[in-house]
Amino acid sequence: xxxxxxxxxxxxxxxxxxxxxxxxxxxxxxxxxxxxxxxxxxxxxxxxxxxxxxxxxxxxxxxxxxxxxxxxxxxxxxxxxxxxxxxxxxxxxxxxxxxxxxxxxxxxxxxxxxxxxxxxxxxxxxxxxxxxxxxxxxxxxxxxxxxxxxxxxxxxxxxxxxxxxxxxxxxxxxxxxxxxxxxxxxxxxxxxxxxxxxxxxxxxxxxxxxxxxxxxxxxxxxxxxxxxxxxxxxxxxxxxxxxxxxxxxxxxxxxxxxxxxxxxxxxxxxxxxxxxxxxxxxxxxxxxxxxxxxxxxxxxxxxxxxxxxxxxxxxxxxxxxxxxxxxxxxxxxxxxxxxxxxxxxxxxxxxxxxxxxxxxxxxxxxxxxxxxxxxxxxxxxxxxxxxxxxxxxxxxxxx
Numbered sequence: 576x577x578x579x580x581x582x583x584x585x586x587x588x589x590x591x592x593x594x595x596x597x598x599x600x601x602x603x604x605x606x607x608x609x610x611x612x613x614x615x616x617x618x619x620x621x622x623x624x625x626x627x628x629x630x631x632x633x634x635x636x637x638x639x640x641x642x643x644x645x646x647x648x649x650x651x652x653x654x655x656x657x658x659x660x661x662x663x664x665x666x667x668x669x670x671x672x673x674x675x676x677x678x679x680x681x682x683x684x685x686x687x688x689x690x691x692x693x694x695x696x697x698x699x700x701x702x703x704x705x706x707x708x709x710x711x712x713x714x715x716x717x718x719x720x721x722x723x724x725x726x727x728x729x730x731x732x733x734x735x736x737x738x739x740x741x742x743x744x745x746x747x748x749x750x751x752x753x754x755x756x757x758x759x760x761x762x763x764x765x766x767x768x769x770x771x772x773x774x775x776x777x778x779x780x781x782x783x784x785x786x787x788x789x790x791x792x793x794x795x796x797x798x799x800x801x802x803x804x805x806x807x808x809x810x811x812x813x814x815x816x817x818x819x820x821x822x823x824x825x826x827x828x829x830x831x832x833x834x835x836x837x838x839x840x841x842x843x844x845x846x847x848x849x850x851x852x853x854x855x856x857x858x859x860x861x862x863x864x865x866x867x868x869x870x871x872x873x874x875x876x877x878x879x880x881x882x883x884x885x886x887x888x889x890x891x892x893x894x895x896x897x898x899x900x901x902x903x904x905x906x907x908x909x910x911x912x913x914x915x916x917x918x919x920x921x922x923x924x925x926x927x928x929x930x931x932x933x934x935x936x937x938x939x940x941x942x943x944x945x946x947x948x949x950x951x952x953x954x955x956x957x958x959x960x961x962x963x964x965x966x967x968x969x970x971x972x973x974x
Contacts, residue, residue, distance in 0.1 A: 619934065623938055642856045656854065669824065672824075674849050678806045686724075690704065754766065754802070787905070788812040788813060789905055805824055886963070909950070
């Protein structure tokens, strides 16, 4: 029998891949395994937003494809860091970029870069800043819950309120000027002026814009404005890996930030590891985000908000308002209020009932004067479920 015919006949006796799984109960069970149920952890409908403690956003299919692809091969990590950084920088239109272990990691690495540059001796010494620049200027209204990531480098914050105070605070110890983008409305020195002052005095400026996409234009706005470093979270609006982020900016500072982090040993950021899967996942997240139809996405969010609002307007004293924050999380938020003498339940208790119901629903935390929720992290069909559950809870309380 010719070799080719023998080969074809032997192949015909091998079951196809699908039947292999059908005949392998263990493999089939592994595919259908419900890990959260096994662990006693309840998933929920996300009407809250991209909070880290609520596991932020869900990764896009393109991101998961990239992660799965990377998991099957070995590469040189530094080479991949280089290539991914170059691709992301070209997509966004900035001088240089790197993937970090979240936005907080970017704050630490960017600060270290401003202190050490590419000086290996200085890199090893951080957070001992003896003989190095050791001060970071920040507006008093821009101190926030993430500035520990900057203080990790051993710096001292110098707080200012006005342009004049900032210019007088600059000295030979000034390593960097930090700006918290979400707090632009409450600071006296506005976002563009802050960057301009950094350029005037040759001090690197760093803008923490972690939660500030959408809109998509923000990815390039602040480097174009003149900021030397900008960070965005990967696991919020970009829908990439939650444990990843972006650091964008000046090429020399990005190179220095790389040297202050993993995989380089004896550095302040050695523990801030980004694996090959997250590198490709973050690149895919940026590519996918830039290709989205953002206008269509916004129209869908508006529909969801209207659906929920319309479902409860017939309940006595209920009022609804759609609010879009000016900067961070710039998406529609639905605020629901009522007269507690007619709808006899508190905002906190409604949130509790939604959380403990089936399915579990999380609304925006920390709002005391209204029941607040967002819709941009919902999956198809979630808005209908949320509308039904909110109506049930409020109607029962108004009976």
